[in-house]
Amino acid sequence: MIHVAVALFLLLTVVLGMIRIVYGPTVADRMMAAQLFGTSGLAILLVLAWGMDMPELIDIALTFSLLATLATMTFVRRVWYEEGKSDDS
Amino acid sequence: MTIPEIIGLACIAAGIPFFLSGTIGMLRFPDIFTRLHALTKADNVGLGFLIIGLCLQTDDWFIVIKLVLIWVLVLTASSASCHLVARRALQKGIRPWTRE
């Protein structure tokens, strides 16, 4: 009962935070907002594991936490390059 | 309901304001550095409280180990990505916000 209420509340904060993706002035703001949803989504999964009585959701949360850096690292290394001295000839 | 479960619920409830403040911080703070600050600290503390609360509600040690591992991994991931983004932002010449 309480667990599901917490999950609903966390989903609400995720939806609120999506405003930052719409208005974020720089690309990094948008990327970091996505990272935040990773953390919140993981919390939702953990709470739902108790709320829906499905302990296997903990493994999904574990996968989320392992892959959390992947998108941000790709973004920093492959997308967000210096504009002035970019490496295209 | 046993006493550890009640303490666990209290911990989960204590985590909620941190998630809320992380989201509000991300929406209201003025520049990328302060927003990084909001979302890598507040949310991880919230998640920590949540995980302590959930640990108190289970009696399976394997689950407790997994939960703690999740928290350590999230801490590593968010500190590393926060550092990387802030470093690249400084390299790109984004000036930190100051009051005038």
Place this chain on the structure above:
Amino acid sequence: MKMLLTGFDLLLALTLLWLAWQLLRSTDIFKAIIFFICFGLLMSLAWVRMHAPDVALAEAAIGTGLTGPLFLAALRRIERKAGKNMMSEPAGNGEETGSRWKARNREMSPLLWTVTALTCCLAGLLIWTVLIIPRPLPGLADQVAGSLAESGVNNPVTAVLLNFRGYDTLLEVMVLLLGAITVWSITHAPFPPRVPDTSPVQKAAVRLLLPLICLIGGYLVWQGAYQTGGAFQGGAVLSAALVLLLISDFLWLPGMRSLPLRLGLTLGPLVFVLLAGFGILVEKTLLRLPVEYAGPLLLFLEAACGLSIGLTLAAFFAGGRPASDLRETPYSGEAKGKGPAES
């Protein structure tokens, strides 16, 4: 309780629709990719609500973990080659190369009206169909539960995937191999040209994460037999380890030999085909496994497939064949011009 869960479902469904709409209409393609990453995350929550933890795990590992970086890596290649900034897609500075993908006509042309009307009709028709289907729909749940004991595993999804519907999975593994072959024959892997200035923090994080990712990937493959997990999820997690290596731009990576990679890529399909042939020899039916050995055989098959799937997904991320293959291509002169050295 019930009401809270219904509220959760409603909010989730509305957010999914809003995200999809934003993703498809936002002017900035980078924004669309970020929306897509969030979309994958919420999709995996939707799978959880449908009581499909295996699918949720696959979506978490593949949909969120790998497809997002795949798009991000491709974004730079595509936009950069067009000679313009990714943050200003709609601007289109009039250059011949700059405005290639710009929408030709932003106003509502008659053609666009027709397409909109047709898709609306399609949506109405589909929703009407959903509402008039008699429920509950007949399923195969009872048959699966009845013959689960013969499959050698306890997880019904794994049993369907590898034993009852082995054909599908065999074909799927072949599709993956075919995809890898296609990617390798189209182009070579573009490694970033400059000497990498990888942050020491990133290197440390990668060193910390790599063994854990391998451990948990293996755990997921092993766990597939009786709980949530399996070859695809475990393979996807393993490929995340390789992708981390690729993004960190370790200097020894571009010089890697391709022979071990080729062997790894074909290991899973090879084991699957051998198993299928074994089924023909012993049980006189393609892909039918002897009941008493089914458990260990499936575990072996899952391990091999997991390894191959991990390598295949990482090859997709690398976006081409390894650099050591360059000298073997017949038209290496052309490839050299835009090789990894200067690009």
Place this chain on the structure above:
Amino acid sequence: MTTILYSVTGLLLFVFGLFALIVCPHPLRKILGGNVMSAGIFLFLVAASYRADTGEIDAVPQAMVLTGIVVSVCITAVALVLSTRLQQAADQGARRRRKRRREEDAGE
């Protein structure tokens, strides 16, 4: 209720993706649209087989969706590499055309 909600969501996602696939000019957005389409179909398939009243799950659609997710990531990767290659080829063509025009201008 839950079943119908998610089925309708899946169908709408499919329609959105189809619309984007037809209308949007940018290749990346076409691929994104295709992904949204496939996500919609998967959601519909699993939602249709889910029975909320008994809580019973059907493993066959789930296994099919699992297969589908892996195949769709495969298709996405091939499409991305193809569009990268397409853009490279188009850029080379444009560069060659510009060079020829410059030579013609110099010739006059």
